Amino acid sequence: MSDFTLNTTARTQTGRSASRRLRRANQIPAILYGKHSEPASLVIAAPEFRRLLKVMGGRAVLVELNQEGSSDKTLSYLQEVQRDPLTNNYLHIDFHEVKAGEKIDLQVPVTITGESAGVKNQNGVLEITTHELHVRCLPKDLPATISVDISALDVGEMIKVSELTAIDGVEFLDDEGQPVVICAEAVEEIVEEVVEEAAIDRKDEGEEAAPAAEADAEAEKK
Structure with a gap:
Protein backbone atom coordinates (compact mmCIF):
# COMPACT_ATOMS: atom_id res chain seq x y z
CA MET A 1 0.00 0.00 0.00
CA ALA A 100 -4.37 0.74 -7.80
CA GLY A 101 -5.42 0.25 -11.43
CA GLU A 102 -6.52 3.83 -12.15
CA LYS A 103 -4.21 6.62 -13.26
CA ILE A 104 -4.03 9.80 -11.22
CA ASP A 105 -3.07 13.39 -12.05
CA LEU A 106 -0.81 15.04 -9.49
CA GLN A 107 1.59 17.92 -9.02
CA VAL A 108 5.10 16.61 -8.27
CA PRO A 109 7.86 18.89 -6.92
CA VAL A 110 11.02 19.52 -8.93
CA THR A 111 14.42 18.86 -7.34
CA ILE A 112 17.63 20.25 -8.84
CA THR A 113 20.79 18.12 -8.88
CA GLY A 114 24.34 18.98 -9.89
CA GLU A 115 26.02 22.35 -10.35
CA SER A 116 25.42 24.34 -13.51
CA ALA A 117 28.53 24.83 -15.66
CA GLY A 118 27.34 28.36 -16.41
CA VAL A 119 27.04 29.23 -12.73
CA LYS A 120 30.35 27.60 -11.85
CA ASN A 121 32.50 28.93 -14.70
CA GLN A 122 30.77 32.04 -16.03
CA ASN A 123 29.10 33.53 -12.97
CA GLY A 124 25.66 32.76 -14.41
CA VAL A 125 22.44 33.03 -12.43
CA LEU A 126 20.20 29.99 -11.99
CA GLU A 127 16.45 30.60 -12.30
CA ILE A 128 14.04 27.79 -11.39
CA THR A 129 10.91 28.76 -13.29
CA THR A 130 8.85 25.63 -12.61
CA HIS A 131 8.77 24.28 -9.06
CA GLU A 132 6.12 21.60 -9.65
CA LEU A 133 5.23 19.48 -12.68
CA HIS A 134 1.83 18.04 -13.53
CA VAL A 135 2.06 14.28 -14.14
CA ARG A 136 -0.26 11.37 -14.90
CA CYS A 137 0.53 7.83 -13.79
CA LEU A 138 -0.64 4.78 -11.90
CA PRO A 139 -0.30 5.05 -8.11
CA LYS A 140 2.57 2.54 -8.10
CA ASP A 141 4.55 4.69 -10.55
CA LEU A 142 4.16 8.02 -8.73
CA PRO A 143 7.58 9.69 -8.37
CA ALA A 144 8.23 11.49 -5.09
CA THR A 145 10.06 14.25 -7.00
CA ILE A 146 11.15 15.05 -10.55
CA SER A 147 14.95 15.20 -10.58
CA VAL A 148 16.51 17.69 -13.01
CA ASP A 149 20.29 17.46 -13.58
CA ILE A 150 21.72 20.90 -14.43
CA SER A 151 25.41 19.92 -14.62
CA ALA A 152 25.66 20.65 -18.37
CA LEU A 153 23.53 23.81 -18.28
CA ASP A 154 25.48 26.78 -19.62
CA VAL A 155 24.76 30.51 -19.65
CA GLY A 156 21.91 31.35 -22.00
CA GLU A 157 20.55 27.80 -21.94
CA MET A 158 17.43 26.28 -20.43
CA ILE A 159 15.93 22.88 -19.72
CA LYS A 160 12.38 22.50 -21.01
CA VAL A 161 9.74 19.93 -20.12
CA SER A 162 10.44 18.10 -23.40
CA GLU A 163 14.09 17.67 -22.36
CA LEU A 164 13.43 16.04 -19.00
CA THR A 165 14.60 12.48 -18.44
CA ALA A 166 11.74 10.08 -19.13
CA ILE A 167 10.29 8.16 -16.19
CA ASP A 168 8.72 4.75 -16.80
CA GLY A 169 4.94 4.92 -16.53
CA VAL A 170 4.86 8.69 -16.01
CA GLU A 171 3.41 11.20 -18.49
CA PHE A 172 4.30 14.88 -18.23
CA LEU A 173 1.18 16.99 -18.78
CA ASP A 174 2.74 20.45 -18.88
CA ASP A 175 3.49 22.15 -22.21
CA GLU A 176 6.60 20.61 -23.79
CA GLY A 177 8.13 24.04 -24.41
CA GLN A 178 7.69 25.20 -20.82
CA PRO A 179 11.06 26.06 -19.25
CA VAL A 180 11.86 24.33 -15.97
CA VAL A 181 15.23 25.91 -15.18
CA ILE A 182 17.25 28.66 -16.89
CA CYS A 183 20.88 29.74 -16.58
CA ALA A 184 20.84 33.48 -17.21
CA GLU A 185 23.70 35.90 -17.69
CA ALA A 186 24.67 37.87 -14.60
CA VAL A 187 23.57 41.53 -14.80
CA GLU A 188 25.76 42.99 -12.06
CA GLU A 189 28.47 44.25 -14.43
CA ILE A 190 25.88 45.78 -16.75
CA VAL A 191 24.29 47.63 -13.85
CA GLU A 192 27.67 48.91 -12.69
CA GLU A 193 28.46 50.18 -16.20
CA VAL A 194 25.13 52.01 -16.41
CA VAL A 195 25.72 53.66 -13.04
CA GLU A 196 29.25 54.63 -14.07
CA GLU A 197 28.05 56.10 -17.36
CA ALA A 198 25.35 58.06 -15.57
CA ALA A 199 27.95 59.49 -13.17
CA ILE A 200 30.15 60.55 -16.11
CA ASP A 201 27.17 62.19 -17.82
CA ARG A 202 26.35 64.15 -14.66
CA LYS A 203 29.98 65.23 -14.38
CA ASP A 204 30.02 66.39 -18.01
CA GLU A 205 26.79 68.29 -17.52
CA GLY A 206 28.26 69.98 -14.46
CA GLU A 207 31.40 70.98 -16.33
CA GLU A 208 29.32 72.41 -19.18
CA ALA A 209 27.08 74.29 -16.79
CA ALA A 210 29.97 75.90 -14.87
CA PRO A 211 31.23 78.20 -17.71
CA ALA A 212 27.67 79.17 -18.53
CA ALA A 213 27.05 80.16 -14.92
CA GLU A 214 30.25 82.20 -14.85
CA ALA A 215 29.22 83.99 -18.06
CA ASP A 216 25.85 84.85 -16.59
CA ALA A 217 27.51 86.23 -13.47
CA GLU A 218 29.82 88.46 -15.55
CA ALA A 219 26.85 89.74 -17.56
CA GLU A 220 25.02 90.72 -14.37
CA LYS A 221 28.04 92.72 -13.14
CA LYS A 222 28.05 94.73 -16.37
Missing part, protein backbone atom coordinates in the same frame (compact mmCIF):
# COMPACT_ATOMS: atom_id res chain seq x y z
CA SER A 2 1.96 3.02 1.28
CA ASP A 3 4.78 3.83 3.67
CA PHE A 4 2.80 6.84 4.90
CA THR A 5 -0.19 6.22 7.16
CA LEU A 6 -2.62 8.43 9.02
CA ASN A 7 -5.21 7.47 11.62
CA THR A 8 -8.67 8.98 11.23
CA THR A 9 -12.05 8.88 12.94
CA ALA A 10 -15.46 9.41 11.40
CA ARG A 11 -16.86 12.93 11.81
CA THR A 12 -20.50 12.82 12.84
CA GLN A 13 -21.08 16.56 13.19
CA THR A 14 -20.44 19.02 10.40
CA GLY A 15 -20.76 22.78 9.98
CA ARG A 16 -18.74 25.78 11.17
CA SER A 17 -19.52 25.43 14.87
CA ALA A 18 -18.57 21.75 14.92
CA SER A 19 -15.36 22.48 12.99
CA ARG A 20 -14.38 25.24 15.42
CA ARG A 21 -14.88 22.88 18.36
CA LEU A 22 -12.64 20.32 16.69
CA ARG A 23 -9.87 22.86 16.12
CA ARG A 24 -10.04 24.00 19.74
CA ALA A 25 -9.54 20.35 20.69
CA ASN A 26 -6.39 20.23 18.49
CA GLN A 27 -8.13 18.23 15.79
CA ILE A 28 -8.59 18.95 12.09
CA PRO A 29 -11.79 18.40 10.11
CA ALA A 30 -11.17 16.56 6.85
CA ILE A 31 -13.00 14.97 3.96
CA LEU A 32 -12.21 12.05 1.68
CA TYR A 33 -13.41 12.21 -1.93
CA GLY A 34 -13.50 9.37 -4.41
CA LYS A 35 -14.98 8.49 -7.79
CA HIS A 36 -16.46 5.24 -6.50
CA SER A 37 -17.85 6.34 -3.13
CA GLU A 38 -19.64 9.15 -1.38
CA PRO A 39 -17.54 11.83 0.37
CA ALA A 40 -16.59 10.77 3.90
CA SER A 41 -16.21 13.33 6.71
CA LEU A 42 -13.20 12.62 8.92
CA VAL A 43 -11.33 13.92 11.95
CA ILE A 44 -7.53 13.92 12.21
CA ALA A 45 -5.36 14.72 15.22
CA ALA A 46 -3.36 17.87 14.43
CA PRO A 47 -0.07 16.61 15.98
CA GLU A 48 -0.24 13.41 13.92
CA PHE A 49 -0.87 15.37 10.72
CA ARG A 50 2.09 17.65 11.43
CA ARG A 51 4.32 14.60 11.91
CA LEU A 52 3.09 13.18 8.61
CA LEU A 53 3.94 16.39 6.74
CA LYS A 54 7.39 16.43 8.31
CA VAL A 55 8.07 12.87 7.17
CA MET A 56 6.69 13.60 3.69
CA GLY A 57 9.21 16.42 3.35
CA GLY A 58 7.37 18.16 0.52
CA ARG A 59 7.42 15.06 -1.69
CA ALA A 60 4.48 13.72 -3.69
CA VAL A 61 3.37 10.60 -1.82
CA LEU A 62 0.31 8.46 -1.27
CA VAL A 63 -1.16 8.25 2.21
CA GLU A 64 -2.93 5.24 3.68
CA LEU A 65 -5.90 6.32 5.81
CA ASN A 66 -6.80 4.01 8.69
CA GLN A 67 -10.28 4.62 10.09
CA GLU A 68 -10.82 3.93 13.78
CA GLY A 69 -13.07 0.95 14.41
CA SER A 70 -12.68 -0.40 10.89
CA SER A 71 -10.24 -2.72 9.18
CA ASP A 72 -10.62 -0.80 5.92
CA LYS A 73 -7.56 1.06 4.67
CA THR A 74 -7.96 3.72 2.01
CA LEU A 75 -5.14 4.80 -0.28
CA SER A 76 -5.28 8.53 -1.01
CA TYR A 77 -3.33 11.67 -1.76
CA LEU A 78 -3.46 15.13 -0.24
CA GLN A 79 -5.61 17.21 -2.54
CA GLU A 80 -5.80 20.44 -0.52
CA VAL A 81 -4.69 21.74 2.87
CA GLN A 82 -6.29 24.93 4.18
CA ARG A 83 -4.45 27.02 6.78
CA ASP A 84 -5.30 30.13 8.76
CA PRO A 85 -3.22 32.98 7.25
CA LEU A 86 -2.77 34.61 10.68
CA THR A 87 -2.18 31.68 13.04
CA ASN A 88 -0.91 29.19 10.41
CA ASN A 89 -3.10 26.53 12.05
CA TYR A 90 -4.66 23.86 9.87
CA LEU A 91 -8.33 24.53 9.08
CA HIS A 92 -9.35 21.69 6.77
CA ILE A 93 -7.84 18.85 4.75
CA ASP A 94 -9.09 17.29 1.51
CA PHE A 95 -8.00 13.78 0.56
CA HIS A 96 -8.71 12.04 -2.72
CA GLU A 97 -9.06 8.27 -2.88
CA VAL A 98 -7.03 6.38 -5.47
CA LYS A 99 -7.37 2.89 -6.90
Whole structure:
Protein backbone atom coordinates (compact mmCIF):
# COMPACT_ATOMS: atom_id res chain seq x y z
CA MET A 1 0.00 0.00 0.00
CA SER A 2 1.96 3.02 1.28
CA ASP A 3 4.78 3.83 3.67
CA PHE A 4 2.80 6.84 4.90
CA THR A 5 -0.19 6.22 7.16
CA LEU A 6 -2.62 8.43 9.02
CA ASN A 7 -5.21 7.47 11.62
CA THR A 8 -8.67 8.98 11.23
CA THR A 9 -12.05 8.88 12.94
CA ALA A 10 -15.46 9.41 11.40
CA ARG A 11 -16.86 12.93 11.81
CA THR A 12 -20.50 12.82 12.84
CA GLN A 13 -21.08 16.56 13.19
CA THR A 14 -20.44 19.02 10.40
CA GLY A 15 -20.76 22.78 9.98
CA ARG A 16 -18.74 25.78 11.17
CA SER A 17 -19.52 25.43 14.87
CA ALA A 18 -18.57 21.75 14.92
CA SER A 19 -15.36 22.48 12.99
CA ARG A 20 -14.38 25.24 15.42
CA ARG A 21 -14.88 22.88 18.36
CA LEU A 22 -12.64 20.32 16.69
CA ARG A 23 -9.87 22.86 16.12
CA ARG A 24 -10.04 24.00 19.74
CA ALA A 25 -9.54 20.35 20.69
CA ASN A 26 -6.39 20.23 18.49
CA GLN A 27 -8.13 18.23 15.79
CA ILE A 28 -8.59 18.95 12.09
CA PRO A 29 -11.79 18.40 10.11
CA ALA A 30 -11.17 16.56 6.85
CA ILE A 31 -13.00 14.97 3.96
CA LEU A 32 -12.21 12.05 1.68
CA TYR A 33 -13.41 12.21 -1.93
CA GLY A 34 -13.50 9.37 -4.41
CA LYS A 35 -14.98 8.49 -7.79
CA HIS A 36 -16.46 5.24 -6.50
CA SER A 37 -17.85 6.34 -3.13
CA GLU A 38 -19.64 9.15 -1.38
CA PRO A 39 -17.54 11.83 0.37
CA ALA A 40 -16.59 10.77 3.90
CA SER A 41 -16.21 13.33 6.71
CA LEU A 42 -13.20 12.62 8.92
CA VAL A 43 -11.33 13.92 11.95
CA ILE A 44 -7.53 13.92 12.21
CA ALA A 45 -5.36 14.72 15.22
CA ALA A 46 -3.36 17.87 14.43
CA PRO A 47 -0.07 16.61 15.98
CA GLU A 48 -0.24 13.41 13.92
CA PHE A 49 -0.87 15.37 10.72
CA ARG A 50 2.09 17.65 11.43
CA ARG A 51 4.32 14.60 11.91
CA LEU A 52 3.09 13.18 8.61
CA LEU A 53 3.94 16.39 6.74
CA LYS A 54 7.39 16.43 8.31
CA VAL A 55 8.07 12.87 7.17
CA MET A 56 6.69 13.60 3.69
CA GLY A 57 9.21 16.42 3.35
CA GLY A 58 7.37 18.16 0.52
CA ARG A 59 7.42 15.06 -1.69
CA ALA A 60 4.48 13.72 -3.69
CA VAL A 61 3.37 10.60 -1.82
CA LEU A 62 0.31 8.46 -1.27
CA VAL A 63 -1.16 8.25 2.21
CA GLU A 64 -2.93 5.24 3.68
CA LEU A 65 -5.90 6.32 5.81
CA ASN A 66 -6.80 4.01 8.69
CA GLN A 67 -10.28 4.62 10.09
CA GLU A 68 -10.82 3.93 13.78
CA GLY A 69 -13.07 0.95 14.41
CA SER A 70 -12.68 -0.40 10.89
CA SER A 71 -10.24 -2.72 9.18
CA ASP A 72 -10.62 -0.80 5.92
CA LYS A 73 -7.56 1.06 4.67
CA THR A 74 -7.96 3.72 2.01
CA LEU A 75 -5.14 4.80 -0.28
CA SER A 76 -5.28 8.53 -1.01
CA TYR A 77 -3.33 11.67 -1.76
CA LEU A 78 -3.46 15.13 -0.24
CA GLN A 79 -5.61 17.21 -2.54
CA GLU A 80 -5.80 20.44 -0.52
CA VAL A 81 -4.69 21.74 2.87
CA GLN A 82 -6.29 24.93 4.18
CA ARG A 83 -4.45 27.02 6.78
CA ASP A 84 -5.30 30.13 8.76
CA PRO A 85 -3.22 32.98 7.25
CA LEU A 86 -2.77 34.61 10.68
CA THR A 87 -2.18 31.68 13.04
CA ASN A 88 -0.91 29.19 10.41
CA ASN A 89 -3.10 26.53 12.05
CA TYR A 90 -4.66 23.86 9.87
CA LEU A 91 -8.33 24.53 9.08
CA HIS A 92 -9.35 21.69 6.77
CA ILE A 93 -7.84 18.85 4.75
CA ASP A 94 -9.09 17.29 1.51
CA PHE A 95 -8.00 13.78 0.56
CA HIS A 96 -8.71 12.04 -2.72
CA GLU A 97 -9.06 8.27 -2.88
CA VAL A 98 -7.03 6.38 -5.47
CA LYS A 99 -7.37 2.89 -6.90
CA ALA A 100 -4.37 0.74 -7.80
CA GLY A 101 -5.42 0.25 -11.43
CA GLU A 102 -6.52 3.83 -12.15
CA LYS A 103 -4.21 6.62 -13.26
CA ILE A 104 -4.03 9.80 -11.22
CA ASP A 105 -3.07 13.39 -12.05
CA LEU A 106 -0.81 15.04 -9.49
CA GLN A 107 1.59 17.92 -9.02
CA VAL A 108 5.10 16.61 -8.27
CA PRO A 109 7.86 18.89 -6.92
CA VAL A 110 11.02 19.52 -8.93
CA THR A 111 14.42 18.86 -7.34
CA ILE A 112 17.63 20.25 -8.84
CA THR A 113 20.79 18.12 -8.88
CA GLY A 114 24.34 18.98 -9.89
CA GLU A 115 26.02 22.35 -10.35
CA SER A 116 25.42 24.34 -13.51
CA ALA A 117 28.53 24.83 -15.66
CA GLY A 118 27.34 28.36 -16.41
CA VAL A 119 27.04 29.23 -12.73
CA LYS A 120 30.35 27.60 -11.85
CA ASN A 121 32.50 28.93 -14.70
CA GLN A 122 30.77 32.04 -16.03
CA ASN A 123 29.10 33.53 -12.97
CA GLY A 124 25.66 32.76 -14.41
CA VAL A 125 22.44 33.03 -12.43
CA LEU A 126 20.20 29.99 -11.99
CA GLU A 127 16.45 30.60 -12.30
CA ILE A 128 14.04 27.79 -11.39
CA THR A 129 10.91 28.76 -13.29
CA THR A 130 8.85 25.63 -12.61
CA HIS A 131 8.77 24.28 -9.06
CA GLU A 132 6.12 21.60 -9.65
CA LEU A 133 5.23 19.48 -12.68
CA HIS A 134 1.83 18.04 -13.53
CA VAL A 135 2.06 14.28 -14.14
CA ARG A 136 -0.26 11.37 -14.90
CA CYS A 137 0.53 7.83 -13.79
CA LEU A 138 -0.64 4.78 -11.90
CA PRO A 139 -0.30 5.05 -8.11
CA LYS A 140 2.57 2.54 -8.10
CA ASP A 141 4.55 4.69 -10.55
CA LEU A 142 4.16 8.02 -8.73
CA PRO A 143 7.58 9.69 -8.37
CA ALA A 144 8.23 11.49 -5.09
CA THR A 145 10.06 14.25 -7.00
CA ILE A 146 11.15 15.05 -10.55
CA SER A 147 14.95 15.20 -10.58
CA VAL A 148 16.51 17.69 -13.01
CA ASP A 149 20.29 17.46 -13.58
CA ILE A 150 21.72 20.90 -14.43
CA SER A 151 25.41 19.92 -14.62
CA ALA A 152 25.66 20.65 -18.37
CA LEU A 153 23.53 23.81 -18.28
CA ASP A 154 25.48 26.78 -19.62
CA VAL A 155 24.76 30.51 -19.65
CA GLY A 156 21.91 31.35 -22.00
CA GLU A 157 20.55 27.80 -21.94
CA MET A 158 17.43 26.28 -20.43
CA ILE A 159 15.93 22.88 -19.72
CA LYS A 160 12.38 22.50 -21.01
CA VAL A 161 9.74 19.93 -20.12
CA SER A 162 10.44 18.10 -23.40
CA GLU A 163 14.09 17.67 -22.36
CA LEU A 164 13.43 16.04 -19.00
CA THR A 165 14.60 12.48 -18.44
CA ALA A 166 11.74 10.08 -19.13
CA ILE A 167 10.29 8.16 -16.19
CA ASP A 168 8.72 4.75 -16.80
CA GLY A 169 4.94 4.92 -16.53
CA VAL A 170 4.86 8.69 -16.01
CA GLU A 171 3.41 11.20 -18.49
CA PHE A 172 4.30 14.88 -18.23
CA LEU A 173 1.18 16.99 -18.78
CA ASP A 174 2.74 20.45 -18.88
CA ASP A 175 3.49 22.15 -22.21
CA GLU A 176 6.60 20.61 -23.79
CA GLY A 177 8.13 24.04 -24.41
CA GLN A 178 7.69 25.20 -20.82
CA PRO A 179 11.06 26.06 -19.25
CA VAL A 180 11.86 24.33 -15.97
CA VAL A 181 15.23 25.91 -15.18
CA ILE A 182 17.25 28.66 -16.89
CA CYS A 183 20.88 29.74 -16.58
CA ALA A 184 20.84 33.48 -17.21
CA GLU A 185 23.70 35.90 -17.69
CA ALA A 186 24.67 37.87 -14.60
CA VAL A 187 23.57 41.53 -14.80
CA GLU A 188 25.76 42.99 -12.06
CA GLU A 189 28.47 44.25 -14.43
CA ILE A 190 25.88 45.78 -16.75
CA VAL A 191 24.29 47.63 -13.85
CA GLU A 192 27.67 48.91 -12.69
CA GLU A 193 28.46 50.18 -16.20
CA VAL A 194 25.13 52.01 -16.41
CA VAL A 195 25.72 53.66 -13.04
CA GLU A 196 29.25 54.63 -14.07
CA GLU A 197 28.05 56.10 -17.36
CA ALA A 198 25.35 58.06 -15.57
CA ALA A 199 27.95 59.49 -13.17
CA ILE A 200 30.15 60.55 -16.11
CA ASP A 201 27.17 62.19 -17.82
CA ARG A 202 26.35 64.15 -14.66
CA LYS A 203 29.98 65.23 -14.38
CA ASP A 204 30.02 66.39 -18.01
CA GLU A 205 26.79 68.29 -17.52
CA GLY A 206 28.26 69.98 -14.46
CA GLU A 207 31.40 70.98 -16.33
CA GLU A 208 29.32 72.41 -19.18
CA ALA A 209 27.08 74.29 -16.79
CA ALA A 210 29.97 75.90 -14.87
CA PRO A 211 31.23 78.20 -17.71
CA ALA A 212 27.67 79.17 -18.53
CA ALA A 213 27.05 80.16 -14.92
CA GLU A 214 30.25 82.20 -14.85
CA ALA A 215 29.22 83.99 -18.06
CA ASP A 216 25.85 84.85 -16.59
CA ALA A 217 27.51 86.23 -13.47
CA GLU A 218 29.82 88.46 -15.55
CA ALA A 219 26.85 89.74 -17.56
CA GLU A 220 25.02 90.72 -14.37
CA LYS A 221 28.04 92.72 -13.14
CA LYS A 222 28.05 94.73 -16.37
